[in-house]
Every structure is written in structure tokens, then in C-alpha cells.
Amino acid sequence: xxxxxxxxxxxxxxxxxxxxxxxxxxxxxxxxxxxxxxxxxxxxxxxxxxxxxxxxxxxxxxxxxxxxxxxxxxxxxxxxxxxxxxxxxxxxxxxxxxxxxxxxxxxxxxxxxxxxxxxxxxxxxxxxxxxxxxxxxxxxxxxxxxxxxxxxxxxxxxxxxxxxxxxxxxxxxxxxxxxxxxxxxxxxxxxxxxxxxxxxxxxxxxxxxxxx
Amino acid sequence: xxxxxxxxxxxxxxxxxxxxxxxxxxxxxxxxxxxxxxxxxxxxxxxxxxxxxxxxxxxxxxxxxxxxxxxxxxxxxxxxxxxxxxxxxxxxxxxxxxxxxxxxxxxxxxxxxxxxxxxxxxxxxxxxxxxxxxxxxxxxxxxxxxxxxxxxxxxxxxxxxxxxxxxxxxxxxxxxxxxxxxxxxxxxxxxxxxxxxxxxxxxxxxxxxxxxxxxxxxxxxxxxxxxxxxxxxxxxxxxxxxxxxxxxxxxxxxxxxxxxxxxxxxxxxxxxxxxxxxxxxxxxxxxxxxxxxxxxxxxxxxxxxxxxxxxxxxxxxxxxxxxxxxxx
Numbered sequence: 001x002x003x004x005x006x007x008x009x010x011x012x013x014x015x016x017x018x019x020x021x022x023x024x025x026x027x028x029x030x031x032x033x034x035x036x037x038x039x040x041x042x043x044x045x046x047x048x049x050x051x052x053x054x055x056x057x058x059x060x061x062x063x064x065x066x067x068x069x070x071x072x073x074x075x076x077x078x079x080x081x082x083x084x085x086x087x088x089x090x091x092x093x094x095x096x097x098x099x100x101x102x103x104x105x106x107x108x109x110x111x112x113x114x115x116x117x118x119x120x121x122x123x124x125x126x127x128x129x130x131x132x133x134x135x136x137x138x139x140x141x142x143x144x145x146x147x148x149x150x151x152x153x154x155x156x157x158x159x160x161x162x163x164x165x166x167x168x169x170x171x172x173x174x175x176x177x178x179x180x181x182x183x184x185x186x187x188x189x190x191x192x193x194x195x196x197x198x199x200x201x202x203x204x205x206x207x208x209x210x211x212x
Numbered sequence: 213x214x215x216x217x218x219x220x221x222x223x224x225x226x227x228x229x230x231x232x233x234x235x236x237x238x239x240x241x242x243x244x245x246x247x248x249x250x251x252x253x254x255x256x257x258x259x260x261x262x263x264x265x266x267x268x269x270x271x272x273x274x275x276x277x278x279x280x281x282x283x284x285x286x287x288x289x290x291x292x293x294x295x296x297x298x299x300x301x302x303x304x305x306x307x308x309x310x311x312x313x314x315x316x317x318x319x320x321x322x323x324x325x326x327x328x329x330x331x332x333x334x335x336x337x338x339x340x341x342x343x344x345x346x347x348x349x350x351x352x353x354x355x356x357x358x359x360x361x362x363x364x365x366x367x368x369x370x371x372x373x374x375x376x377x378x379x380x381x382x383x384x385x386x387x388x389x390x391x392x393x394x395x396x397x398x399x400x401x402x403x404x405x406x407x408x409x410x411x412x413x414x415x416x417x418x419x420x421x422x423x424x425x426x427x428x429x430x431x432x433x434x435x436x437x438x439x440x441x442x443x444x445x446x447x448x449x450x451x452x453x454x455x456x457x458x459x460x461x462x463x464x465x466x467x468x469x470x471x472x473x474x475x476x477x478x479x480x481x482x483x484x485x486x487x488x489x490x491x492x493x494x495x496x497x498x499x500x501x502x503x504x505x506x507x508x509x510x511x512x513x514x515x516x517x518x519x520x521x522x523x524x525x526x527x528x529x530x531x532x533x534x535x536x537x538x539x540x
Contacts, residue, residue: 047315055346061415061429064478065312068304085305089393089480092301107459121309123459123469146473148309151454156305158477160393 074152078116084131086140086157093140093162099133102155104147105205111147113155120149126205128165129157139165141209143202170210177203261523264516268509275505281332282498289422289491295391296419296488302477303430310438310474311449314431318410321351321358322380324403324479326416326486327367329384334493336417336486337366339427344371344415347429348378351413361403363483380407387487393480400476410437412475416482417489423496425489430482432475435467 044063051060084102086094103112105127111120124145131138145159180199187193325344327337344360344367351358359380362368368382383399403412412432417425433441441449457466 044312044314050315050350051346054350058342058346059427061343061427062418063312063314064303064307064428064430067300067418067428068307071308085301087301087305089299089302089477090295091298095301111458119455121455121457121459121466121470123466146305146470148305148455150308154308156308158302158305158473 071150071154072152079153080115082113082115082117082153082155084155084157086129086131086159086162088159088162094131097131097133099131101132102157103128103130103132104157105129105142106147113147113149115153117149117153117155119151120147122147122149124157124159126202128209129159129162139209141165141168141206165209168206168210173203173206173210177207261516261519264512264519268512268516271505271509271512275502275509278498278502278505282495282502285491285495285498289488289495291390292484292488292491293419296481296484299481299484303474303481306474306477309455310433310452312431313411313433313441313449314413314429316411316431316433316437316441318433318437319356320408320410321347321356322361322403322407322409322412323347323351323358324361324363324412324414324482325367325371326414326482327362327364328486328490329365329387330490331366332494332497333490334497336425336489336493337364338370339417339425340415340486341367341370343427343429345375347413347415348375359407359409361407363399364486386483391480391483391487393476396480396483397476400472400479403479404472404475410434414478414482416486418485419488419492422492425493428482428485430478432471432478435464435471438467438471439464 044065047063048060081098082101084094084097084099085092086097101112101114103110104122105111105125106122107125108122110127111122113120124142124147126143127141129140129142131140140159140162141164142157142159143161145157147158148156150156177200180196180203183196184193184200187196323344325340327340331337348358348360358378360371360375360378361380362371362382363384363386365384368379368384371379381403383402386395386399389395411434414430414432416428416430418428420426438449438452442452444450445453457463459466
């Protein structure tokens with residue numbers, strides 16, 4: 001029985017090359033063979049050549065670029081939708097989702113991103129990120145991370161932790177806020193103080209997100 | 213026929229199962245091919261099957277162990293595979309932003325070799341080690357200082373043999389508890405604090421399927437190198453100039469944060485992928501070794517039964533011939 005386990009696993013789990021393709025592959029019943037993998041992007045040709053010169057007897061390793069779907073070039077006219085990738089370490093929350101607008105909590109203030117937004121790199125602070133698609137608004141509380149807006153109306157948001165706003169317990173937030181405020185006052189070293197201050201910042205952002 | 217089978221078994225059983233009793237009874241005309249201490253005691257009639265029985269028992273035990281290891285690997289694989297696949301989105305935004313620069317020419321290359329702590333998992337560790345050595349060769353030159361940072365016990369053991377002077381830092385027992393992002397970012401922080409680098413090259417095995425993995429190299433550049441490349445305006449990094457930067461007080465600070473965050477994200481994906489490949493490789497290695505143990509067991513059983521039968525036949529013949537001698 002177990003002798004065939006490997007084969008069965010292979011059959012039932014076509015291995016995705018990217019997370020986006022993974023979602024599609026999981027749904028599609030088709031089997032993937034290495035031969036019909038999506039056309040591999042030409043990896044860094046210079047690297048492959050240099051590698052072959054120095055280490056001729058080992059195949060050059062792959063680079064991440066060859067596992068990624070190519071991004072489209074910047075279109076001439078501004079598209080009507082913004083393509084959002086929202087990733088967390090344990091999940092791809094949104095993958096190539098087309099939405100109208102996202103608002104991210106950048107350290108310099110709330111940053112609304114619409115299609116055709118100027119290319120931006122933004123650091124995130126704890127706060128509410130909202131995704132607007134038609135009348136539908138999804139709100140997440142993100143802890144920290146980065147947001148990249150590309151010129152081709154792609155937005156990549158990477159967060160360390162994100163939780164839908166309706167899953168946050170208001171009473172626990174209040175309790176945590178009180179606890180960390182007390183810690184700030186009683187902190188003796190700079191490190192303790194900084195840690196407590198982070199706690200206060202996160203909890204007050206949470207509090208604001210829930211009440212405001 | 214039994215002897216033919218034994219000969220096939222190899223020389224291991226030759227001293228025990230040779231037709232010595234007959235040879236011992238006959239005058240020694242030709243020099244024996246066996247050394248005297250290997251001789252069966254004079255007068256021994258039947259062939260001892262004890263050794264074959266012991267060997268069968270040990271092979272059976274080996275098979276049990278490898279089967280159990282395989283099942284453990286299979287269940288661990290299932291848990292870690294979803295996590296590895298879910299973490300695949302994590303590094304993509306960085307590649308989209310900064311591009312992929314494996315061939316960048318910098319002075320301080322740090323090669324981060326990701327390997328496993330335990331063995332018995334096929335060739336994944338030696339693949340990582342071979343690739344790391346290749347990268348070191350590729351990035352060494354008169355004014356360059358390539359270094360290794362080794363994650364995992366197995367690559368350390370292999371690299372310490374001939375590249376001890378290049379190893380800067382080793383980290384092991386990472387996968388003892390289930391991997392999480394916090395743990396990996398602490399590890400990444402440790403590496404960044406302790407090692408001076410211009411470019412980090414992370415060597416790991418990307419999980420492809422239970423039976424195959426793809427050796428991969430990810431590159432993370434230090435903020436200074438990113439700055440330099442942006443100013444020179446070459447390749448993908450040149451486009452970074454057109455990005456507006458929000459946050460941090462200076463552009464350098466943001467780039468620094470970005471590089472550190474990128475390293476922790478790439479590292480997180482790398483250790484997960486490698487752990488997943490390890491489990492897959494262990495599963496297939498253990499599968500083939502339990503199959504092999506089964507084959508060995510089959511052959512041994514056949515030999516054992518034949519020998520036993522031969523002994524019975526001999527005894528019967530002796531009894532019958534003895535009886536007929538009395539009668540006659």
C-alpha cells in the first residue's frame with residue numbers, strides 16, 4: 001500500500017510553481033508533468049554561463065526568477081482595476097486579485113492606492129488595511145510589513161501578520177492596552193521601555209481600528 | 213541446486229555451508245581453499261542454519277525500522293508541504309521589485325547553505341554542499357572574501373572537511389520545533405548582525421514533488437549594494453530610482469529595512485522548502501530501502517528453506533541406507 005503512496009501523492013498533488021499557479025492547479029484536475037510546466041523564464045543567462053565555465057560538471061542551480069510568473073509591462077493607458085497580491089508568511093491572502101482600491105497604513109499616514117498610482121515603496125505600521133472592490137470592503141488589521149506599488153498597477157503587500165477586523169476581541173485589546181501602558185511606566189531599561197512602547201502602539205492602533 | 217543458490221548468495225555463507233564434512237572425510241589430496249579456522253568441526257553432518265536465521269531476523273528488523281521512518285516522514289511531509297506552499301508567495305514581491313541578480317559582482321559574498329540536521333534523506337544535503345562549493349568557486353578571486361554560513365548539521369559536517377577556513381557561522385537544530393516566521397527572522401537577524409556581507413546567496417532545495425527537488429539559489433543584496441546599483445542604473449535595479457519611498461527618515465534606512473525584511477522572508481521560504489524536500493527525499497529513500505530489505509529477505513528465506521530441506525534429505529537418506537544395510 002505504502003509502496004504506491006509516492007505515486008499517489010504525485011498524482012493527486014500537482015506541484016505548483018508559484019502560489020498563484022498553485023491555486024489554479026489545485027482546482028484544475030489536470031495532471032502536471034515536468035514536461036508541460038509553464039514556459040520557464042530565461043534565468044540570468046550571464047549567471048548560467050559563468051557557472052558552466054567554473055563548474056562544468058554540475059548543473060547550474062535555479063534562481064527564484066524562474067519560478068515566478070512574469071509581470072506584464074506598464075500599459076499605455078491606466079487600467080480600470082488594481083491587481084493586488086497580499087501575502088503573509090503562512091498564506092497568500094490575496095493572489096492577483098483585481099480590486100478598485102486598497103488603503104494601506106504606511107508609516108507616513110494612510111496611503112490609498114488606485115490604479116495608475118505612482119510607483120511607491122511604503123513601510124507599513126500597525127493599522128487597518130482595507131481592500132475596496134465595488135461595494136465590498138474587506139478590512140484587515142496588519143502588524144507591519146511593506147507595500148510595493150508598481151507602475152503597471154500591481155500592488156504587492158507583504159505583512160508579517162494580518163487578521164480580519166471582525167475577529168478581534170475588543171475586551172482583550174483594552175486589557176492589553178492597560179497592561180502595556182502600565183509596563184511603559186514601570187520599565188527600568190531602555191529595551192524594556194521600547195518593547196512596552198511597541199505593545200502600546202499596536203494595542204492603541206487596534207483600539208482605534210475597532211472604535212474608529 | 214542448493215549449492216548453486218548459496219554461491220549466488222555470495223561468499224558470506226561459504227565457510228559455513230561448504231561441503232566440508234565430505235571433504236574432511238576424504239584424504240586431503242588438494243589444498244583446501246578455506247583457512248583451517250573457518251573449518252566446520254570434524255564430523256558435523258548437517259549444515260547450521262543459525263547464521264542465516266539471525267541474518268533474516270536482522271533484515272526483518274531493518275525493514276520494520278525503515279518502514280516506520282517512511283511513515284513518519286510521510287506524515288511530517290503532509291504537514292510541512294502545505295506550509296511550504298503557502299509561504300511561496302512571500303518572496304515574489306521582492307523579486308518583482310528588486311529583480312533577481314545571481315551574477316552580481318561584489319566583494320563579500322556570503323553563501324548561506326541550508327541543509328538538514330538528520331541524515332538518511334537521499335542526496336539533498338550533498339546537493340546543497342556541492343552547489344555551495346560551486347558558488348564559492350564562482351565568487352572567489354584575488355580581492356574577494358567569500359564565506360559560508362551553514363544552517364544544519366549535515367552540511368556543516370561535509371563542508372568542515374575541506375573549507376573550514378571559509379565557514380563563518382554555523383547554526384543547527386533549527387527544525388527541532390516546527391518552523392515559524394518569528395524563529396526564522398531571529399535567525400536572519402543573527403546572520404545579518406554577525407556577518408558582513410554585500411550579497412547573501414541562499415542555497416536550498418526547493419520542493420518539487422515527493423521524489424524530486426530543485427536546487428535553488430536566492431540572492432539578497434545589502435542596502436549599500438542596492439544603492440550603488442540604483443545609482444549606476446543598470447538592469448532591473450535601475451528602475452528602483454523611479455519609486456517613491458514612504459517611511460523611514462532616509463532612503464538608506466528604508467532600503468536597510470527592506471533588505472533585512474527580504475532576507476527574513478527569503479530565509480523563511482528557504483528553510484520551509486528545504487525541510488519539505490528533506491521529508492520527501494527521506495520518504496522515497498526509506499521506501500526504496502524497505503523494498504530492498506524485502507528483496508534481501510526473500511532471497512535469504514529461499515536459501516534458508518533450501519538448506520533446511522537439504523539437511524532433512526541427507527538425514528533421511530542416511531536412515532534409509534542404514535536400515536537397508538541392516539536388512540541386507
